[in-house]
Amino acid sequence: MQSASEMAERLLAGDRAALARSISWAENADPRYPGLLGSIYPRVGKAWRIGITGPPGAGKSTLTNALVAHLRERGETVGILAIDPSSPFSGGALLGDRIRMEERTADPGVYIRSMASRKSHGGLARAATDACDVMDAFGFSTILMETVGVGQSEYDVVAAADTVVVVMCPGAGDGIQAMKAGILEVADVLVVNKSDLDGADRLALDLEDAVRMRDIRRPRDLAASARWAPPVVSTSATGAGDGIDALLEAVDAHRAWLEAADLEASRRHRRVDQVRRVVGERLEEELWGPRGKREQAETLLGNSKTPYDVAEEILNSVLESRTGAGPDAGDRTSTPGDASR
Amino acid sequence: MQSASEMAERLLAGDRAALARSISWAENADPRYPGLLGSIYPRVGKAWRIGITGPPGAGKSTLTNALVAHLRERGETVGILAIDPSSPFSGGALLGDRIRMEERTADPGVYIRSMASRKSHGGLARAATDACDVMDAFGFSTILMETVGVGQSEYDVVAAADTVVVVMCPGAGDGIQAMKAGILEVADVLVVNKSDLDGADRLALDLEDAVRMRDIRRPRDLAASARWAPPVVSTSATGAGDGIDALLEAVDAHRAWLEAADLEASRRHRRVDQVRRVVGERLEEELWGPRGKREQAETLLGNSKTPYDVAEEILNSVLESRTGAGPDAGDRTSTPGDASR
Numbered sequence: 001m002q003s004a005s006e007m008a009e010r011l012l013a014g015d016r017a018a019l020a021r022s023i024s025w026a027e028n029a030d031p032r033y034p035g036l037l038g039s040i041y042p043r044v045g046k047a048w049r050i051g052i053t054g055p056p057g058a059g060k061s062t063l064t065n066a067l068v069a070h071l072r073e074r075g076e077t078v079g080i081l082a083i084d085p086s087s088p089f090s091g092g093a094l095l096g097d098r099i100r101m102e103e104r105t106a107d108p109g110v111y112i113r114s115m116a117s118r119k120s121h122g123g124l125a126r127a128a129t130d131a132c133d134v135m136d137a138f139g140f141s142t143i144l145m146e147t148v149g150v151g152q153s154e155y156d157v158v159a160a161a162d163t164v165v166v167v168m169c170p171g172a173g174d175g176i177q178a179m180k181a182g183i184l185e186v187a188d189v190l191v192v193n194k195s196d197l198d199g200a201d202r203l204a205l206d207l208e209d210a211v212r213m214r215d216i217r218r219p220r221d222l223a224a225s226a227r228w229a230p231p232v233v234s235t236s237a238t239g240a241g242d243g244i245d246a247l248l249e250a251v252d253a254h255r256a257w258l259e260a261a262d263l264e265a266s267r268r269h270r271r272v273d274q275v276r277r278v279v280g281e282r283l284e285e286e287l288w289g290p291r292g293k294r295e296q297a298e299t300l301l302g303n304s305k306t307p308y309d310v311a312e313e314i315l316n317s318v319l320e321s322r323t324g325a326g327p328d329a330g331d332r333t334s335t336p337g338d339a340s341r
Numbered sequence: 342m343q344s345a346s347e348m349a350e351r352l353l354a355g356d357r358a359a360l361a362r363s364i365s366w367a368e369n370a371d372p373r374y375p376g377l378l379g380s381i382y383p384r385v386g387k388a389w390r391i392g393i394t395g396p397p398g399a400g401k402s403t404l405t406n407a408l409v410a411h412l413r414e415r416g417e418t419v420g421i422l423a424i425d426p427s428s429p430f431s432g433g434a435l436l437g438d439r440i441r442m443e444e445r446t447a448d449p450g451v452y453i454r455s456m457a458s459r460k461s462h463g464g465l466a467r468a469a470t471d472a473c474d475v476m477d478a479f480g481f482s483t484i485l486m487e488t489v490g491v492g493q494s495e496y497d498v499v500a501a502a503d504t505v506v507v508v509m510c511p512g513a514g515d516g517i518q519a520m521k522a523g524i525l526e527v528a529d530v531l532v533v534n535k536s537d538l539d540g541a542d543r544l545a546l547d548l549e550d551a552v553r554m555r556d557i558r559r560p561r562d563l564a565a566s567a568r569w570a571p572p573v574v575s576t577s578a579t580g581a582g583d584g585i586d587a588l589l590e591a592v593d594a595h596r597a598w599l600e601a602a603d604l605e606a607s608r609r610h611r612r613v614d615q616v617r618r619v620v621g622e623r624l625e626e627e628l629w630g631p632r633g634k635r636e637q638a639e640t641l642l643g644n645s646k647t648p649y650d651v652a653e654e655i656l657n658s659v660l661e662s663r664t665g666a667g668p669d670a671g672d673r674t675s676t677p678g679d680a681s682r
Contacts, residue, residue: 034649041647268639271648275638276629278652283624286660288617297616298609306382307612308375311619319627320661 004035011040011138016111019138023113026130029123029281033130040137045267047079047136048255051161052146053154053186058167059193063237064146066244068110074248076142077109079135081128083147083157084114111135125156126277129270132160155186160270162263163254165247167191168207170199187230189250195234195243207232228257287318345376352381352479357452360479364454367471370464370622374471381478386608388420388477389596392502393487394495394527399508400534404578405487407585409451415589417483418450420476422469424457424488424498452476466497467618470611473501496527501611503604504595506588508532509548511540528571530591536575536584548573569598628659 002021010018025033037044052067054060064080071078113135115128132143145161147154158164166187190211192204211229231250235243258266287293293314300310316322343362351359366374378385393408395401402423409419454476456469473484486502488495499505507528531552533545552570572591576584599607628634634655641651657663 034647034653037647037649041645268642271642272635272638274648275642275651275655278648279628279655280621280625282652282656284621286662287620294613297613301609301612301616304382306375306378307615307619308378310616311623312375314616314620315623318661320659320663321627322661 002032004032005039007032008036008039011036011134012043014139019111019134020113022134023131026134027115027127029127037130037133040134043137043139044133045136047132047140047143048163048251049132049136049143049145049161050251051158051164052144052167053148053158053164054167054191054193056148058169059237060146060148060167063167063191063193063235063244063247064144066235066237066241067144067247069241070244070248071142072107072109077140078111079132079138079140079143080110080112081131081135081143081145082112082114083124083128083145083154084116111138111140123277123281124154125160126274126281128157129160129274129277156273158186160273162258162266163188163251165189165191165251167193168203169194170197170203188228188254189247190230190232191247192232192234193237195236200234204232204234228254228261287314293318343373345373346380348373349377349380352377352475353384355480360452360475361454363475364472367475368456368468370468378471378474381475384478384480385474386477388473388481388484389504389592390473390477390484390486390502391592392499392505393485393508394489394499394505395508395532395534397489399510400578401487401489401508404508404532404534404576404585404588405485407576407578407582408485408588410582411585411589412483413448413450418481419452420473420479420481420484421451421453422472422476422484422486423453423455424465424469424486424495452479452481464618464622465494466501467615467622469498470501470615470618497614499527501614503599503607504529504592506530506532506592508534509544510535511538511544529569529595530588531571531573532584532588533573533575534578536577541575545573545575569595569602628655634659 007018007022007025011022022033022036024030025036050067052060052064061082064082068078068080113131115124115131128145132145135143145157147157164186166189168190169192190207192200192207194200195204211232231253233243233247233250235241235247237244285292296317297310297314300313301307305313348359348363348366352363363374363377365371366377391408393401393405405421405423409421412419454472456465456472469486473486476484486498488498505527507530509531510533531548533541533548535541536545552573572594574584574588574591576582576588578585626633637658638651638655641654642648646654
């Protein structure tokens with residue numbers, strides 16, 4: 001069994017098998033992963049992380065493929081994390097796209113990794129962030145995270161990027177209007193893909209209007225003076241790859257803006273989010289894992305207590321701050337003197 | 342300010358304004374809600390809860406509308422909870438459907454309530470379950486929960502129903518194959534809606550095959566002998582409402598099966614899920630609310646600790662079970678004798 005420090009050494013020496021294993025440790029919440037991260041942490045933070053999201057069918061994978069080609073021409077090395085949705089209603093339909101992408105794996109400057117999205121709340125974004133940290137420490141200069149924008153978990157994943165690219169295409173139906181408000185909260189760069197289709201110009205104008213109309217500010221922890229209005233870029237990712245250079249320029253512009261604004265604050269904010277996810281997973285295990293509180297909950301519910309009453313009793317029994325306040329805490333902390341009260 | 346017991350009294354007396362307010366308390370996590378639930382809890386458990394889900398465009402709202410009409414003819418009273426998706430990529434597009442549904446609100450035997458799905462993880466399913474409890478105590482004999490099946494949160498909502506109906510329609514594209522595995526885990530009844538469209542018979546046969554091929558068992562906590570194979574029902578919810586009677590018969594059959602198997606175990610299982618959600622929300626507030634640990638996390642991260650290290654320190658400081666085990670616990674619990682160790 002490989003130790004965390006051995007794995008870190010192999011990873012930092014450029015061993016791709018160690019890269020794959022390290023990401024698996026992250027994905028599977030292997031107990032060795034925290035130690036591994038500790039060893040590689042000084043090397044984390046150089047890569048620029050780009051999140052790519054949008055509705056199914058917008059052409060994200062083709063666009064990602066085109067982006068990778070252009071990034072390679074610029075001399076960048078690229079790590080790609082593809083989140084395959086496996087929710088009951090969109091499960092795995094992207095397999096064909098994945099296979100096309102993996103044509104690139106012959107290139108040693110590119111690494112592609114898929115991650116299933118069927119994970120518990122928060123677990124996906126936690127694992128995706130860890131995977132990016134690993135690819136970052138390994139030395140890729142750019143990291144692309146691609147996900148289908150359908151649910152909160154997928155949103156959380158792209159929100160962990162430095163630059164979020166939201167991809168749309170014309171003809172996606174009347175959901176566009178309704179989408180816009182949400183999209184503008186997430187996007188640093190808006191892409192109208194399949195720009196040769198009817199309605200593409202209209203969509204681009206609509207999005208530009210929407211950007212102008214709203215007072216966009218991201219990340220939220222920056223000063224009010226530091227604003228970024230997401231540019232709208234039209235692309236046609238198939239064939240000649242029209243607009244891909246413009247898209248990369250938009251990403252570069254956002255990067256320059258964020259570095260001038262407060263990149264450190266933005267990244268610290270994201271690391272706090274990661275702390276929250278790790279804490280959440282640990283608590284989930286502690287409370288509801290094999291040695292958890294399920295049996296206690298079932299017994300209490302059987303006594304006609306409401307879920308809220310039962311939740312309070314469980315919280316009283318686990319939280320340091322509540323011991324002494326709980327109904328049964330007296331037994332543990334009272335002294336003979338207290339009993340006379 | 343209304344007290345929980347006053348509200349409970351009005352609710353149980355059939356006051357519809359109190360019904361609306363009570364659900365708002367649940368939705369907004371009002372501190373009076375747990376007390377309200379305590380007062381009405383003996384009246385919770387009579388209603389049959391039906392979850393209706395499926396991909397966008399499958400015709401769920403029209404089907405729900407038709408179901409309500411048939412249930413009313415049978416003399417049932419119906420509470421409806423419609424989860425409006427407001428994720429960045431599907432936000433609010435169902436408004437038109439909602440308005441059509443609300444034509445029914447002139448009927449005193451029907452109550453319709455919308456709930457926004459833009460809630461934190463678990464919060465939606467928690468609030469939806471609470472809303473069902475309130476409608477149940479109010480006295481509706483059937484409760485319909487309708488949600489767009491796109492994300493984990495929406496899945497969690499329908500999973501809180503007694504009977505889960507998954508609605509599909511032909512022509513939804515090549516995602517169907519991929520969907521099936523997931524759908525069979527969720528569905529108690531499968532509906533092929535828009536059965537007059539091309540491909541409907543094929544879809545129904547495909548689904549029947551998929552049911553036959555798999556060893557379906559729901560709920561998971563029942564004995565292995567207690568199995569339910571979800572029937573496939575074809576409907577055409579517009580116009581004459583073909584198949585709605587057959588759908589209700591399938592729901593009735595599932596109900597009879599679950600009552601004979603172990604309804605209590607199934608419901609206790611769901612109540613434990615609700616305990617988990619309440620515990621999760623309370624912990625979220627305790628850890629990351631205004632008096633939470635964010636500042637501590639930022640400070641520790643600033644000292645180059647990894648998110649995992651910081652998470653451990655925070656857990657050590659809040660969990661009763663870890664005090665005494667944590668690195669700084671010695672200061673608090675040591676005695677002069679221990680120090681010599």
